[in-house]
Amino acid sequence: MxxxxxxxxxxxxxxxxxxxxxxxxxxxxxxxxxxxxxxxxxxxxxxxxxxxxxxxxxxxxxxxxxxxxxxxxxxxxxxxxxxxxxxxxxxxxxxxxxxxxxxxxxxxxxxxxxxxxxxxxxxxxxxxxxxxxxxxxxxxxxxxxxxxxxxxxxxxxxxxRLMTLDPVSKLPTHRGFQMAFNKAVDSASARNHGLSCMLVQISNYQDLKNRLPTPPLHRVIQHFTERLLKLYRPSDFVARTGVDEFAILMQHGKDQITSLDRVERALDNFALKTKDGYHIIEINTANAHLQTETFADEWNETQLRQYLRRSAQDAIPLSNRLRLTWPHEDPIGRTQHMED
Structure with missing residues (x-):
């Protein structure tokens, strides 16, 4: 036995x-x-x-x-x-x-x-x-x-799951954002919609990290994440793409342009209250719009993808910051890790 x-x-x-x-x-x-x-x-x-x-x-x-x-x-x-x-x-x-x-x-x-x-x-x-x-x-x-x-x-x-989900903010990581970006491009192409890609950076993150032990720093990130999520629709995709970066994908009608003003007003230079006290958060923002209003009706899918790719690469250094790759190409992963 x-x-x-x-x-x-x-x-x-x-x-x-x-x-x-x-x-x-x-x-x-x-x-x-x-x-x-x-x-x-x-x-x-x-x-x-x-x-x-x-x-x-x-x-x-x-x-x-x-x-x-x-x-x-x-x-x-x-x-x-x-x-x-x-x-x-x-x-x-x-x-x-x-x-x-x-x-x-x-x-x-x-x-x-x-x-x-x-x-x-x-x-x-x-x-x-x-x-x-x-x-x-x-x-x-x-x-x-x-x-x-x-x-x-x-x-x-x-x-x-850990590779695609940040344990601190509980948001998708850069890898998850890359996957969502590919799907969003496909959806925008199929529906003739516009696509906005936003980047929000905590510019004083290094200062916060130098002043705060790890647990309080994590709580700051968690509170910041909660505030950020309240600014967007449930259909928008929000990810933590780096230790100091958050990226947002939004689809909209072809004649609409999504503004970053409300994000800057809500997040920049505000005092974030946690149980450890108040912490001033400073942010930088960037925005790339992939507008479908310039799409030609006779374009095929390949031409449309090429246009979207050029638009993303030309619209400020955002696509380079996020190191986005186009659908069906090999994704480039980030080497930067989240906090231990």
């Missing part, structure tokens, strides 16, 4: 669920008695293969002990159905084929169809329990590996 302290998903005789499928009650009784004597507690017996789907859903057996030949169906077709269910649920059900057949050809056929073990009925009394112990060990290893893979998958997902 495996050491359950090493693997909380280890299968034991007390936790294992066994389903016996055989059309003869005598065979069911013989197999069930062997399992009971071996210490197995959770056992179900069914005669009709038509009931198997119901019992798989309600009983969730770890092991199925299956007769080969039954009226109207054979064990191999049931095994194929079990394997299909396993694939969907990303699990593994251990299948024993218990039959009167004991020739090599039958055994090979059973294994090719996905059967895990093959026991002649004449050997049930001597071989079933040792084989069950081996099945327990293999299932425990499978569940342990699945648990490990799930943990790694979750860890990778968390790492990816």
């Amino acid at each position: 495996m050491n359950t302290t090493a693997n909380k998903d280890a299968i034991t005789a007390q936790t294992l669920r066994a389903l016996i499928i055989d059309d003869t009650r005598l065979s069911q009784h013989v197999i069930q008695q062997q399992l009971l004597e071996g210490g197995y507690e959770h056992i179900r017996c069914i005669e009709s293969p038509k009931e198997i789907r119901h019992h798989i859903e309600t009983f969730a057996p770890n092991i199925i002990l299956l007769d080969w030949m039954m009226p109207g169906v054979n064990g191999l077709s049931i095994t194929r159905m079990i394997r299909a269910q396993d694939k969907i649920k990303q699990t593994h059900t251990y299948v024993f084929m218990i039959t009167g057949k004991d020739d090599q050809e039958s055994m090979m056929q059973a294994f090719q169809e996905g059967v895990d073990d093959f026991i002649p009925k004449s050997a049930v009394s001597t071989q079933l329990i040792p084989r069950m112990l081996r099945a327990q060990k293999m299932l425990s290893q499978f569940y342990f590996q699945r648990q490990h893979i799930n943990a790694l998958t979750l860890q990778v997902a968390q790492q990816k």
Whole structure:
């Protein structure tokens, strides 16, 4: 028996669920008695293969002990159905084929169809329990590996999330902004809309960093983020693209131009109150407008993209500051890190 302290998903005789499928009650009784004597507690017996789907859903057996030949169906077709269910649920059900057949050809056929073990009925009394112990060990290893893979998958997902989400402001990072920029360009192209890209820089960030320990500095960034978000629509995209930078994407009608005046009035030289006291915030702003009013109706998508790209690059150094790359090109990642 495996050491359950090493693997909380280890299968034991007390936790294992066994389903016996055989059309003869005598065979069911013989197999069930062997399992009971071996210490197995959770056992179900069914005669009709038509009931198997119901019992798989309600009983969730770890092991199925299956007769080969039954009226109207054979064990191999049931095994194929079990394997299909396993694939969907990303699990593994251990299948024993218990039959009167004991020739090599039958055994090979059973294994090719996905059967895990093959026991002649004449050997049930001597071989079933040792084989069950081996099945327990293999299932425990499978569940342990699945648990490990799930943990790694979750860890990778968390790492990816950290790469696109700033832990201080809870806003997307530069990588997330690049992805949003690509989508926004596609959307603006399709809808004949304008696109504004704004950059807000905390110009006295270095001074704040020199004066404040890390926790108070983080609180300043968090309060600044809250104030910044109140100035924009839910449909606008706001990201923290650097330790001292925030970028905003806004789509608008082709005849509209979004102004930075309200941002400057609301954020520049204001005293930000936190539990650590008041802190003066100074900002610089930049703005790039990609207007669709100059788009020619006969332009194709490639020409439109080229125009948008030139507009973004020519409209002040904003696109260079953000190091934007055009959709479908390799993105250029920033080397600057957020605060530790």
